Amino acid sequence: MAEGKYIYCIVENSKKVNLGKIGLGGNKVYTIPCQDISAVVHDSPAKPYESEDNEVVKDWVIAHEKVVETAWEKLGTVLPLGFDTIIMADKEKNPEEIVKDWLKEDYQSLKEKLEKVKGKAEYVIQVLWDTKVIFHILIEKDEELKKLSKEMKSKPRGAAYMYKQKLEKLLRGRLEREAERYFKEFYGRIKACTDEIGMEKIKKEEEPRQMLMNVSCLADKKDVKTLGDELDKINNGEGIFVRFTGPWPPYSFV
């Protein structure tokens, strides 16, 4: 008898199902139902999965996500749980009973959360721009910058270098303002097409590309075409790129 249950997610499904040996370390994954919801688990020792080898951890996390996705496809609406959620046995009860008790006790709140994400999926949207292209657009639009860039060309080498520094400094300031303006605009447009939107951390990109925004949003699977169309329009902007991934199980919204 295993002394713990590793929980992947909660699904809206009342059946006792065996999903096969798809768990962490090839463990058998199955459901523990309680009323019309179930926990998706595998039998696990009562200690967390830990390793100093990043590759091993990566494989585990991928396996975790795969199980959540499989449950989502085969069993219905899911509430994903974080990696390494393990319920342990205590003196009186075995882990299966504890899982059942938990489902029973929190039934109402779990049901509400499931209801919220029903028929919906998470999408991750990253908007990037090419600073080189944007620089050119800015210089064309801006009289002060245009003048400076002309002046620079007529100067001797040393002074031209200083002018170049000045131009770059001004451009950086303008770029920041533009970034803010674009961000507000895109955020509003994306928000209008989704139910919920959450900020993710901006990541570093290969120069001259920069990430302007990184958001995850919750959208009805039926509405995804509207979102896609809006993103196409954003993507058509000069020097702007959109990365769009999904549908994912609603990791960020439970």
Add this chain to the structure above:
Amino acid sequence: MPIDINEDNLKHGLLGLVIAIVEIIRDALKHQALRRMEGGSLTDEEIERLGRALEEIDTAIYQMKEEQGITETVKSVRDGLDDLVDDVLDRIINPKTREEETKLKEI
């Protein structure tokens, strides 16, 4: 995890660190030169001399990085410093979100 130190990667890392610091000093110099130029306290000839000197520093740093193959090391030192400063500033500017985060962790 044991740290793997040999003569090569030690030299590499140390040089990267030194050049990163030199770059930061250069940036500060540039900033000051620019302020003076914009403030109008420099003659044309002084601007020309400053510009040439700074350009030479740029070239020298670039060549050194290429020759020693430390362009990436220098970049990662500077990115690391940037992240550190970012983090500190974020803590000062958004004390609230920080508090919430710590609370969440405590739970």
